[in-house]
Amino acid sequence: MTSRVASGAGAMQGIWLTRGKEGRLTAYASVEGGLRRWTEERPGGMDFGDPVLVQVPGLTALSVTQDVNAYTHFVGRRERRRADRRPVVDVVHAIQYQSARPVTEWRSLGNPHTDPEQGRGIGRPVVVVAHSGMVHVFVRKADGGLTLRREQGDGKWLGWRDRRGAHGVEGAPVAITLSSGRIEMFATTGEGTLHWSQKEAAGALGDGYPSRLAVAPGTVSVLETGPDRPTFFWTDPGGRGVVAYRAGAWPMALGGAPGDGAHAASRAFLDGYDCTVLAHRGAEGTAVVGVGVTEDESNGMWWSDTGVRSLAAPALAQDAFGRLVIAVVGEDGVPRLARQTDGAGLTLSEWRVL
Numbered sequence: 001m002t003s004r005v006a007s008g009a010g011a012m013q014g015i016w017l018t019r020g021k022e023g024r025l026t027a028y029a030s031v032e033g034g035l036r037r038w039t040e041e042r043p044g045g046m047d048f049g050d051p052v053l054v055q056v057p058g059l060t061a062l063s064v065t066q067d068v069n070a071y072t073h074f075v076g077r078r079e080r081r082r083a084d085r086r087p088v089v090d091v092v093h094a095i096q097y098q099s100a101r102p103v104t105e106w107r108s109l110g111n112p113h114t115d116p117e118q119g120r121g122i123g124r125p126v127v128v129v130a131h132s133g134m135v136h137v138f139v140r141k142a143d144g145g146l147t148l149r150r151e152q153g154d155g156k157w158l159g160w161r162d163r164r165g166a167h168g169v170e171g172a173p174v175a176i177t178l179s180s181g182r183i184e185m186f187a188t189t190g191e192g193t194l195h196w197s198q199k200e201a202a203g204a205l206g207d208g209y210p211s212r213l214a215v216a217p218g219t220v221s222v223l224e225t226g227p228d229r230p231t232f233f234w235t236d237p238g239g240r241g242v243v244a245y246r247a248g249a250w251p252m253a254l255g256g257a258p259g260d261g262a263h264a265a266s267r268a269f270l271d272g273y274d275c276t277v278l279a280h281r282g283a284e285g286t287a288v289v290g291v292g293v294t295e296d297e298s299n300g301m302w303w304s305d306t307g308v309r310s311l312a313a314p315a316l317a318q319d320a321f322g323r324l325v326i327a328v329v330g331e332d333g334v335p336r337l338a339r340q341t342d343g344a345g346l347t348l349s350e351w352r353v354l
Helices: none
Strands: 015-019 025-031 034-039 052-055 059-066 072-081 087-096 107-110 126-129 135-140 146-150 169-177 183-189 193-197 209-211 221-226 229-235 242-245 252-255 264-270 273-281 286-293 302-309 315-318 324-329 335-339
Touching: 015 059, 015 315, 015 324, 025 059, 025 324, 025 335, 034 059, 059 126, 072 126, 087 135, 126 169, 135 169, 135 183, 169 221, 183 229, 221 264, 229 273, 252 286, 264 315, 264 324, 273 315, 286 324, 302 324, 302 335
Parallel strands: none
Antiparallel strands: 015 025, 025 034, 034 052, 059 072, 072 087, 087 107, 126 135, 135 146, 169 183, 183 193, 193 209, 221 229, 229 242, 242 252, 264 273, 273 286, 286 302, 315 324, 324 335
């Protein structure tokens, strides 16, 4: 059974892959009225069950992450109409605790702006979960500032708190919880970037460290490439392709010819090497995959165009057997997956239509 992804003008587009605690993959794709969800029938198997509609009317943007228990957290921007037909925007949060199980009720976290007109200017919320279970939701405000709302250990939410020194933020930030429990966050601005980093788990994020790095907004992703060490990837606005950056080092050009959208990032063992795998929409609108030895970018990335067109940025995950899986939204609006095979390097299977 297939299901078309929302592809109308202004519709949210996206595809996400997660792996549950028992090893089953779940693919989520945006459709009119919410999300469509497919779940592997068994860990690492080729068959997915029938799609399930997760109803979230008015969802215009979404962030998906998992915590240390493999619970899947969703945070979205929701737009609805009041009785006078004027739009009102809020931020919503929900959790899926187990593969193929229902999603909790979508709880409204309100809006950092008290004025509804300003509230319509917020960006896509970003969610990250500390090892303690504390949920952090970051949102770009209408004035280019950045604000945070956190859930306490007792389940109660603190109010919105603006991040000091954050101004001119463009697009959504990216955030990661590292294996040490520390959270790092990275955002682009009109003048460069801002980088926040906890010195220790559960510590303060403090002020963002500014830089003059040139970053195409909306293209940043992050991956832990070493113990407690994140690498940020983005598209260079000057045409140098993909860039990798670690704090304290110079940005490294990785080549490639990316189009719009962010870069999916994952790690996989290929021919006995720990490799970083990137995937994005290429300049021609097809899904492009890049492979390089992790933290050895100077030896280059090997780029390969799958030839499969995608309406949204691809998603990456590893299945229960450590095989890499890539998901795209086909040009016909139907999601497709391909899986790593036993061939040399990164060899993908035939694309499977969900």
